[in-house]
Amino acid sequence: MANFDLIHDLLKPGTSKIVLLVLDGLGGLPRQSDSKTELEAARTPTMDRLAREGTLGMTIPLGPGLTPGSGPAHLSLFGYDPIARPVGRGVLEAIGVGLEVRRGDVAARGNFCTLDEQGRITDRRAARIPTEQAAPIVQRLSGIRLEGASAEVRHVREHRFALVLRGPGLDASLEDTDPQATGVPPLPVRASDPAAERSAKLVSEWTAKASELLRGEKTANGLTLRGFSTDPALPRFPEIFGVRAGCVAVYPMYRGVAALVGMTVIDVAGESPQDEFTAAGRIWTDYDFLFIHLKKPDSRGEDGDFEAKAAAIEEIDRALPSLLELEPDVLAITGDHSTPSQMRSHSWHPVPLLLWAPKTARRDSQQTFGEGACASGGLGNLPATDLMPLLLAHAGRLEKYGA
Amino acid sequence: MANFDLIHDLLKPGTSKIVLLVLDGLGGLPRQSDSKTELEAARTPTMDRLAREGTLGMTIPLGPGLTPGSGPAHLSLFGYDPIARPVGRGVLEAIGVGLEVRRGDVAARGNFCTLDEQGRITDRRAARIPTEQAAPIVQRLSGIRLEGASAEVRHVREHRFALVLRGPGLDASLEDTDPQATGVPPLPVRASDPAAERSAKLVSEWTAKASELLRGEKTANGLTLRGFSTDPALPRFPEIFGVRAGCVAVYPMYRGVAALVGMTVIDVAGESPQDEFTAAGRIWTDYDFLFIHLKKPDSRGEDGDFEAKAAAIEEIDRALPSLLELEPDVLAITGDHSTPSQMRSHSWHPVPLLLWAPKTARRDSQQTFGEGACASGGLGNLPATDLMPLLLAHAGRLEKYGA
Numbered sequence: 001m002a003n004f005d006l007i008h009d010l011l012k013p014g015t016s017k018i019v020l021l022v023l024d025g026l027g028g029l030p031r032q033s034d035s036k037t038e039l040e041a042a043r044t045p046t047m048d049r050l051a052r053e054g055t056l057g058m059t060i061p062l063g064p065g066l067t068p069g070s071g072p073a074h075l076s077l078f079g080y081d082p083i084a085r086p087v088g089r090g091v092l093e094a095i096g097v098g099l100e101v102r103r104g105d106v107a108a109r110g111n112f113c114t115l116d117e118q119g120r121i122t123d124r125r126a127a128r129i130p131t132e133q134a135a136p137i138v139q140r141l142s143g144i145r146l147e148g149a150s151a152e153v154r155h156v157r158e159h160r161f162a163l164v165l166r167g168p169g170l171d172a173s174l175e176d177t178d179p180q181a182t183g184v185p186p187l188p189v190r191a192s193d194p195a196a197e198r199s200a201k202l203v204s205e206w207t208a209k210a211s212e213l214l215r216g217e218k219t220a221n222g223l224t225l226r227g228f229s230t231d232p233a234l235p236r237f238p239e240i241f242g243v244r245a246g247c248v249a250v251y252p253m254y255r256g257v258a259a260l261v262g263m264t265v266i267d268v269a270g271e272s273p274q275d276e277f278t279a280a281g282r283i284w285t286d287y288d289f290l291f292i293h294l295k296k297p298d299s300r301g302e303d304g305d306f307e308a309k310a311a312a313i314e315e316i317d318r319a320l321p322s323l324l325e326l327e328p329d330v331l332a333i334t335g336d337h338s339t340p341s342q343m344r345s346h347s348w349h350p351v352p353l354l355l356w357a358p359k360t361a362r363r364d365s366q367q368t369f370g371e372g373a374c375a376s377g378g379l380g381n382l383p384a385t386d387l388m389p390l391l392l393a394h395a396g397r398l399e400k401y402g403a
Numbered sequence: 404m405a406n407f408d409l410i411h412d413l414l415k416p417g418t419s420k421i422v423l424l425v426l427d428g429l430g431g432l433p434r435q436s437d438s439k440t441e442l443e444a445a446r447t448p449t450m451d452r453l454a455r456e457g458t459l460g461m462t463i464p465l466g467p468g469l470t471p472g473s474g475p476a477h478l479s480l481f482g483y484d485p486i487a488r489p490v491g492r493g494v495l496e497a498i499g500v501g502l503e504v505r506r507g508d509v510a511a512r513g514n515f516c517t518l519d520e521q522g523r524i525t526d527r528r529a530a531r532i533p534t535e536q537a538a539p540i541v542q543r544l545s546g547i548r549l550e551g552a553s554a555e556v557r558h559v560r561e562h563r564f565a566l567v568l569r570g571p572g573l574d575a576s577l578e579d580t581d582p583q584a585t586g587v588p589p590l591p592v593r594a595s596d597p598a599a600e601r602s603a604k605l606v607s608e609w610t611a612k613a614s615e616l617l618r619g620e621k622t623a624n625g626l627t628l629r630g631f632s633t634d635p636a637l638p639r640f641p642e643i644f645g646v647r648a649g650c651v652a653v654y655p656m657y658r659g660v661a662a663l664v665g666m667t668v669i670d671v672a673g674e675s676p677q678d679e680f681t682a683a684g685r686i687w688t689d690y691d692f693l694f695i696h697l698k699k700p701d702s703r704g705e706d707g708d709f710e711a712k713a714a715a716i717e718e719i720d721r722a723l724p725s726l727l728e729l730e731p732d733v734l735a736i737t738g739d740h741s742t743p744s745q746m747r748s749h750s751w752h753p754v755p756l757l758l759w760a761p762k763t764a765r766r767d768s769q770q771t772f773g774e775g776a777c778a779s780g781g782l783g784n785l786p787a788t789d790l791m792p793l794l795l796a797h798a799g800r801l802e803k804y805g806a
Binding site for chain 1: 472743779
């Protein structure tokens, strides 16, 4: 894990520009036909040139064998050990759908469930009610008003929603109301700390009003809440690393995580890689560090579509020259985690890393950007949390330690 | 970090000989013309043969992106985590110019500064007064006598000097007198711990007498002191690792750091690699472990002279057979840090490592000693602090752990 105090002590000012380009779910697995991964099968002349000029390696998001969710995977890339500094599930669910979570707010993950006539849970996920049926129900819940606090609710997908309470004197030390079993009713809202008594009362009140509104429903006639948490007050990225840090991302989750660590979130017109690079160019002079997030490789990986994931990577490669025209001093291209299309899900596999810094990067013998080349690359396998100090060093922003 | 207690528990006696050959600043960056580093461009037939017979890798001095000073870099190679066990800046400055620092001594870094008529600092570095002007001034200060303590002072270069106070009841818990600003006078000497009151008084007295002696100077008419510290009482290298340990080095800094951890410092007649290997041969039977330090690759790297750094490495390679004739059982060739001639300074880049142990080293497929080969070497990237246990193991000096 990056030693924040040490890094902060060693900072020196600079005018260099760092870009962390994250291709979500970049890492893959080889296909049968020719043993190439999605990245290796993709035609990526620009990334291959950068690979020849720079150094390759692999980032390990959490640790060997550990598959990260999107939140922890990004925190790790930003230098925060997501195991030592966990962010609550409620917070991640809320920011993942674009809800803001401030310090002192209470965020929770909500599940619709099915209750029998005695109020006992018969299905903890309300038969995974389709999104198009669930969304209007959530819309109804957004009308609930409380005394002394505001309540925001937003649909996630199927039976899932996020809830954020805001008001004075709140505390997130609340126990889950999901009993993790059927045949029993949802648990009452209980404070695990006396400081959260008032919050418990408010959440109970919200739950009671919501239950009223769900009374007529067939499947989604009940709900449970889990993962109560608040903004974990992480050390601020711009302060730790001494950079004006901007986030160029389209999806709420990534904008949310960036905001959580104190990056400024930039507006993007459109959703394509080119649109994001154009947004980066627009604000280029105002930032020292840009985190640019590209979602599509992960989405196509989760679809299980090898060809589409490779095509998504090719689309990024075609747009890349416009980013390079901005002349970053240090560019890292990597993923937050692997999403092999064969697995249709995130995985624990190390993630290809390309470090390009014309003045200070060593060259290894690798000629292309791909899993095989990265596994033999000059940087070796490194914890994702080690990336930030490396980028700062290449950007000339760290002093020598000791005489 | 090496677990000293564990290593010590596992020690077994032996007659094997270990040599740690440190080519200061060994690591480099590729030049434009043919993408070769200094080490790769150098003709090193002997090191290349050892590379074929041994295993290559990279040592990481402090951590990703962290550039070490000479002191921390060597402590790390000796197995001591220099961040967890910091050595004070005053101590490093003093031993760097050959002053001895014993437990309880107070060492400090001194700067000449320029004061205006009101005694306010106008230049914190006395216009970087040339060494030939500053040295005689330091000489004058060496005449200062104190009651109850001795004071040794030695010039470093330009405006810098080192001061060591020795006597009963001293304590280094003193605050810097450098206000890190101009327009204000130097700060008085203040104890940060009551135990250091007496030391504060003595240093004040020394400062007052020094100020008298500087009165006539134009630029160096004042001084500040920083980094007050004492011998950190590090665990003794010969005890931790169970070896009679000798240091063969010419420059004061490296002799000083070796002495600090309890190595015996050997006298060397001359300054060339051959002179050092000859000195090693002379005391060969008396030691189990020799740290041999060769300075020139770093000096030429700091000069920014690629060819001269490569030539310095070639000179070492030519002398190497005379070291091999002594028949070490284990030989590690590495650097304390990288000093790419393009950067003219220390850097954070991992450092080439060659581990040669004819009986126990695995062979990898590498054919030459260079950054590219080491990045693909069988040992991978390893923290420099992991090197000592590896050398002991190859020397047959560590028992099995557990039944």
